[in-house]
Amino acid sequence: MKRIKFCSFFLVISFSLLMSSVLFSQSKAGTTIGQFLKIEPSSRIAAIGNAGASLGGEISSMFYNPASLGRISGSDIQFTFNKWLADINYNYAAAGVNLEGIGTFALVATILNSGEMDVRTVEQPLGTGERFTVKNMAFGLGYGLMVTDRVSVGMQLNYITETIWHSSISTFGLNLGVQYQILDEGLTVGASLSNFGADASYDGRDLYLNYDFDPKKYGDNDRLPAELRTGSFGLPVIFRAGISYLFSFSDDYNLLLAADAMHPNDNSESLNIGGELNILQYVFIRGGYRNLFLPDLEGGLVLGAGFKVDIANSYNIRFDYAYADYGRLAETHRLTLGIGFN
Numbered sequence: 001m002k003r004i005k006f007c008s009f010f011l012v013i014s015f016s017l018l019m020s021s022v023l024f025s026q027s028k029a030g031t032t033i034g035q036f037l038k039i040e041p042s043s044r045i046a047a048i049g050n051a052g053a054s055l056g057g058e059i060s061s062m063f064y065n066p067a068s069l070g071r072i073s074g075s076d077i078q079f080t081f082n083k084w085l086a087d088i089n090y091n092y093a094a095a096g097v098n099l100e101g102i103g104t105f106a107l108v109a110t111i112l113n114s115g116e117m118d119v120r121t122v123e124q125p126l127g128t129g130e131r132f133t134v135k136n137m138a139f140g141l142g143y144g145l146m147v148t149d150r151v152s153v154g155m156q157l158n159y160i161t162e163t164i165w166h167s168s169i170s171t172f173g174l175n176l177g178v179q180y181q182i183l184d185e186g187l188t189v190g191a192s193l194s195n196f197g198a199d200a201s202y203d204g205r206d207l208y209l210n211y212d213f214d215p216k217k218y219g220d221n222d223r224l225p226a227e228l229r230t231g232s233f234g235l236p237v238i239f240r241a242g243i244s245y246l247f248s249f250s251d252d253y254n255l256l257l258a259a260d261a262m263h264p265n266d267n268s269e270s271l272n273i274g275g276e277l278n279i280l281q282y283v284f285i286r287g288g289y290r291n292l293f294l295p296d297l298e299g300g301l302v303l304g305a306g307f308k309v310d311i312a313n314s315y316n317i318r319f320d321y322a323y324a325d326y327g328r329l330a331e332t333h334r335l336t337l338g339i340g341f342n
Contacts, residue, residue: 031233031266032233032234032235032236032237032265032266033162033169033171033200033233033234033235033236034136034138034160034162034171034173034195034235034236035236036090036110036112036136036138036162037110037138037158037160037173037194037195037235037236038236038238038264039082039084039090039112040052040063040064041060041063041078041080041082041090041092041094041110041334041336042058042060042061042063042064042078042080042320042336043080043304043306043320043321043322043334043335043336044058044060044276044284044286044304044306044320044322044336045060045061045063045064046302046304046322046324046334047274047276047286047287047288047302047303047304047305047306047320047321047322047323048256048258048274048275048276048286048287048288048302048304049258049259049260049272049273049274049287049288049289049290049302050064050260050272050274050288050290050302051242051244051258051259051260051272051273051274051288052064052065052068052240052242052258052260053065053177053179053190053191053192053240053241053242053260054179054188054189054190054242054243054244054258054260055068055188055190055242055244055256055258056068056071056072056179057071057072058076058078058318058338058340059072059076059077059078059094059095059096059106059338060078060080060092060094060336060338062094062096062106062108062142062144062154062156062175063194064192064240064242064260065154065177065178065179065190065191065192065240065242066142066143066144066154066155066156066175066176066177066192067144067152067153067154067177067178067179067190067192068144068152068154068177068179068190069096069103069104069106069142069143069144069145069152069154070103070104070144070145070146070147070152070153070154070179071144071146071152071179072096072098072104072144073098073342074097074098074340074341074342075095075096075097075098075340075341076094076095076096076338076339076340076341077093077094077095077096077338077339077340078092078093078094078095078336078337078338078339079091079092079093079336079337079338080092080093080334080335080336080337081334081335082332082333082334082335083332083333083334084112084332085326085329085330085332086114087115088112088113088114088115089112089113089115090110090111090112091110091111091112092108092109092110092111093108093109094106094107094108094109095107096142102145103143103144103145103146104142104143104144104145105141105142105143106140106141106142106143106144106156107139107140107141107142108138108139108140108141108142108156108158109137109138109139109140110136110137110138110139110140111135111136111137112134112135112136112137113133113134113135114133114134114135115133116131116132116133117131117132117133117134118130118131119131119132119165132164132165133163133165134162134163134164135162135163136160136161136162136163137160137161138158138159138160138161138173139158139159140156140157140158140159140175141156141157142154142155142156142157142175143155143156150180150181150182151178151179151180151181152178152179153177153178153179154175154176154177154178155174155175155176155177156174156175157172157173157174157175158172158173158174158175158195159172160172160173160197160235164202164206165204165206166204166205166206167202167203167204167205167206167207168202168203168204169200169201169202169203170200171197171198171199171200171235172197172198173194173195173196173197173235174195174196174197175192175193175194175195175196176192176193176196177190177191177192177193178190178191178192185246185248186245186246186247186248187243187244187245188243188244188245189241189242189243189244190240190241190242190243191239191240191241191242192239192240193237193238193239193240194237194238194239194240195235195236195237195238196235196237197234197235198234199232199233199234200232200233201230201231201232201233202230203230207227207228207229207230208225208226208227209226209227209228210222210223210224210225210226211223211224211225211226212224234265236264236265236266237264237265237266238262238263238264238265239262239263239264240260240261240262240263241260241261242258242259242260242261242272243258243259244256244257244258244259245257245258251281252279252280252281253277253278253279253280254277254278255275255276255277255278256275256276256278257273257274257275258273258274258275258276258288259271259272259273259274260272260273262291267294268293268294268295269293269294270290270291270292270293270294270297271291271292271293272288272289272290272291272292273288273289273292274286274287274288274289274302275287275288281308282307282308282309283305283306283307284305284306284307284308284320285305286302286303286304286305286306286322287301287302287303287304288302289301289302290302290324297327298326298327298328298329299324299325299326299327299329299331300325300327301324301325302322302323302324302325303322303323304320304321304322304323304334305320305321306318306319306320306321306336307319313342314341314342315339315340315341315342316339316340316342317337317338317339318336318337318338318339318340319335319336319337319338320334320335320336320338321333321334321335321336322334322336
């Protein structure tokens, strides 16, 4: 009982602080590294407006709140392909297994690849003839546990690396979360902190150069070996507080509504809202709106659908799709395949 009261108090205070900060915060857009860590991997939750802090039921929900791992029974595997903006490819894979009485362990891999691009300079704006790529990767280990029959907690440790041509940056990030199922059927709340970690800076041979200390002086060494020093930047820390409610009309029809309030360290606060209509436990229709009240928002509408097939009461296969509108940046399309074992 004390644990439940403490978690309830924590969630209420966190949500209150987050909502009050919406009125007094300033944007710090473009001030953090690891922006690919903000790309949502779950086609299901993306189509519910990215309101996933209080949701569970699949392994990729740990992206929004690692406490959702504690609510997984059996094992679950998911793969997501996302045709991201500017033809960038985003791939995500996660697998988790629940060990009765111990908790749920999960492994996660995220890879973003730009493909080859032309090297352009001020002197040669059409290209130097060289090609380069941008590749971002994150590998994570997660753990979640039900501390009571209604309260779950979780954490995820990530190793993060970004590579641009011959320069790279590496660091670690930590995700923490808690979820509380207030009612047996219906109301759940959750809060999470994502990408908490140390600052890091780029390093690599692209930063090496030959330097002339005094161009006006002749006869000195005009090719002194030197290296550019880059600044240190933090990860995109995001605090989420969310609530969801499941309306059960019958055994074959129900409606899930969810909302998240988000407080990032590199942008203004915003709200995510969405819903999922479950028909006959096999077909799912979803829709929502992401980043409500965010200044200079591009797009925001998200739509999606999915279906689930149970096979021999031993495992299930899920296919999910999500469309997201990004305004002048066009749209993105996510496809997720999930396999759950009872």
